[in-house]
Every structure is written in C-alpha cells, then in structure tokens.
Amino acid sequence: MDWDKLRIFHAVADAGSLTHAGDVLHLSQSAVSRQIRALEESLETTLFHRHARGLILTEQGELLFDATQAMSKRLDAASARIRDTEEEVFGNLRVTTTIGFGSIWLAPRLRKLYANYPDLSIDLMLEERVLDLPMREADIAIRMKEPSQADLVRKRLMDIRMQLFASPAYIEANGMPRRMKDMTQHRLICQAQGATQVSAGAMLVRELMTYAVERTLTVNNYFGVLQSVVSDLGIGVLPDYLQQDFPQLVRVLPEVESNEVPVFLAFPEELRGSRRVQAFRDFVVEEVVAYRRARQIAAQ
Template sequence: MDWDKLRIFHAVADAGSLTHAGDRLNLSQSAVSRQIRALEESLNATLFHRHARGLILTEQGELLFDATSAMNKRLDAASARIRDSEEEVFGDLRVTTTIGFGTLWLAPRLAKLYEQYPDLRVDLMLEERVLDLPMREADVAIRMKEPSQADLIRKRLMTVKMQVFATQAYLDENGVPEVPEDMSMHRLICQSVNATQVGASASLAQHLLTYDVRSLLTVNNYFGVLQGVLQDLGLGILPDYVSLDEDRLIRVLPEIQSADVPVFLAYPEELRQSQRIAAFRDFVQEEITAYRKGLKEKQIV
C-alpha cells in the first residue's frame, strides 16, 4: 500500500475536507482528490461519502483511519525517542491531568519548569477523560487513581483529601458551621455528584447533602468551585492542596473530609529514556516535596 497515499488519506479524514487537507499538505485540491481516488481504486472500496457539509468516512474508511491513526501515534513515539538528547531537554511534551489538578496545582508551578528548560514546549491537556498513553494520546499523565493500562511506568506522588473551605467574609456574614447539621444554614458549592470526578469527592458531597443544605451551587470543575468560594458564595468542597496556595481559604468542619485520593504520575515504558519525561518527573517530585513541607509548616502554625 502506498505510504504517500495513506498520508494524504489520513489528512483528509482528519480535516473532513479536501481543501483543508490540501492546505495542510501544501497540495492542490485536485491533487489530493486524485490521490484519494487512486487509493480507493487500489482497495476497491469507497472511503468517503461526499456530503454538502464535507466528507464523511464510510465503514471501510473508518477502518483505514483507525489504522493510519495508530501508525501516526507509533511514528510520533519513534520520532520523540529519536529526538531526545542524552544531555539536553527540549521539544514537545504532552501532559494530561484533570482540570482541577491542572489549573489549581500544576499550571501555577510551570514557570519554574520553564526557568530550568526554556526550550521545552509543554502541551497541557486538561480533561477528566483518561487518555491512552500507550497509544500516545499524551506523553505523561498525572492521575487521581493508579493507572490500569499495561506497559506504563507509574509512581505514586502523594495523597489528596477533599475538605470544606470558606472565606472569612462569608463566615462573618453567615456564621461558622460547628457541626454538620449547621449545613442547613449554608450554601454548599461542589461538583455535581453525577459529574466525572474522583469517588471520594462525590461521596463527601453526598454526605453533606444529607444535612438538608440551605442552598446548592454545582460547578463542573474545581476551578469553578474555588471561584465561587472566593466570591463569598458559600462553603466549598476543594482539594486540600488549594489551601496552601490560597490564603483566603479557611477550613471549616475539620472533622469532615474525604478518604485519601492517591495521585500517580505515569508514562509509557517506551519513553523510559526520554530526557523530557525525566525532567518533568523530577520537577513534579521536587514540587511535591516542597508542597509537603509547606503543608506541615502550615499545620504546625
């Protein structure tokens, strides 16, 4: 099968348009169209349905696109390993983690990583969906549970607890809750118990909701919960690490907290020798050490 035709097919399938694919490949629309026709003839199959809104893959086209996508990811992995220098850290690094951890803990600390490695280009992908590391949807992941995929190197970084926080301004106006039953006089800010999140957080929210809270505000990520708390809207369920970086947060109901949530760093076995991965791993571990130290000092005070 002609590799060049497969490359052009993949670009068309990804773009959904001959014109857009041609722009990416620096080819004319007619040249792209000829290559697609030739590929369809060689396979004796129709790969696209022509539609007014663009091109739609046929069943045969979907099968071929799955294959070319897997090929591209393997080629990306090989290219990344070839580009890795034994002494220098540079190039692209795709990092995936949850929206909450990425926005509230990781992103604010990345300036230190760039100070050390100015030629590194980080693509931070924040989503609750677990990306497939062996298939190279990302290079490295920080996850709130131990990864189950095979062929991954994994390291447990720390544990997180979900706790309840408010601002002093909110407490001055609404009073400090002393026992869980006091939730009937307060607004709770949390993620919806049906939203994608760690089970410990959903369990804590469900528990507090049994106390007939006066009002409820749900947000689909912890960054939004934090903003609601900082705007003095109510009592918010947040990861404990947020309180170290945000002085305005005051913990309430200290006897109420979630079970431990483990935090793991993982990356594919084939990237074991990657200098970019090693640099990021060491950076995160150093920041975790500093975080633990700061947390202990705060608890002592």
C-alpha cells in the same frame, strides 16, 4: 500499500475536507483528490461519502482511519524518542491531568520548569476524561487514581483529601458552622454528584446532602468551585492541596474530610528514556517534596 497515499488519506479523514487537508500537506485540492481516488481504486472500495458539507468516512474508511491513526501515534512516539538527546531537553510534551489539579496546583508551578528548560513546550490538556497513554493521546499524565494499564511507568506522588473551605468574608457575613447539620443554613458549592470526579469527593458530597442542604451551587470542576468560594458564594468542597496557595481561605468543620485520594504520575514504558519526560517527572517530584515540606512546617 502506498505509504504516501495513506498519509494523504489520514490528513483528509482528520480534516474532513480535501481543501483543508491540502493546506496542511501543502498540496493542491486536485492533487489530494487524485491520490484519494487512486487509493480507493487500489483497495477497490469507497473510503468517503461526499456531500456539500464535506467528507464523511464510509465503514471501510473508518477501518482504515483507525489503522492510520494508530500508525501516526506510533510514528510520533518514535519521532519523539529520536529527537530526545542525552544533553538537551526541548520539543513538545503533552501533559494531561484534571481541570482542578492542573489549574490550581500544576500550572502556577510551571514557571520553574520553564526557567530550567526554556526550549521545552508544554501542551497542558486539562479534562476529566482519562486519556489513553499507550495510544499516545498524551505523553504523561497525572491522575487521581492508579492507572490500570500494565505497560505504564507509574509513580505515586502524594495523597489528597477533599475538605470544606469558605472565604473570610462569607464566614463573617453568614457565621461559622459548628456541626454538620449547621450546613442547612449555608450554600454548599460542589461538583454535581453525576459529574466526573474523584469518588471520595462524591462520597463526601452525598454525606453532606443527607443533612437536607437545600441551597447549592454545582460546578463541573474544582477550579470553578474554588472561584465560587473565593467570590464569597458559600462553602465549597475542595482538595486540600489548595491551602498552600490560597492561605486566606478558612477551613470549615475541620473534622470533616473525604478518604485519601492517591495522585499518580504515569507515562508509557516506551518513553522511559525520554529526556523531556524525565525532566518533567523530576520537576513534579521536586515540587511535591516542597509542597509536603511546607505542609509539615505549617502543621507545627
């Protein structure tokens, strides 16, 4: 099978358009069209349904696209390993983590990483969906649970707990709850129970709701919960790691907290020798050590 034709097919399938694929490949639309027709003839099948809004893969096209997508990710991995040198850290590194951890804890600390490695580019993908590292949807991940895949290098970074926080202005205006049942007099800000979140956080919310809390504000990520709390809207269920960067927030009901949530860093075994991955891993570990040290000092 002609590799060049497969490359062109993959670009067309990804773009859904001959014109857009041609722009990416720097080929004319007619040249792209000829290559697709030639590939279809060699396979004796139709790969695309053509209509006014663009191209849609046929069943046979879907099968071929799955194969070319896997090939593309493997080639990207090989290219990344080839580009990594023993002395330099440069190029693009795709990092995925949750919206809350990425926006509240990780992103504000990246300045230090860039100071050490100015030629490194980070593609920070914040979403609750767990991306597939072996399939190269990302190079490295920070997850709120231990990864299940066997072919990943993993390191437990720290443990966090979900706790209750409010702004000083909110407490001054509404009073400080002393017992769990006092939460009925306050607005609870949290993620919706059906939203993707750490199970320990969902369990804490369910426990709070047993006290018939009627006023709530639900947000689909912890960064949104934090912004609502900072804006004096109520008492929020938030991860304890924010205390270091938001010392103005008031801990509410200090005896109330979730079970521990483990935080793991993971990356594919095939990237173990990557200088970019090593640099990012070392940076995160150093920041976690500094975070732990600061918490210990604050607790004294």
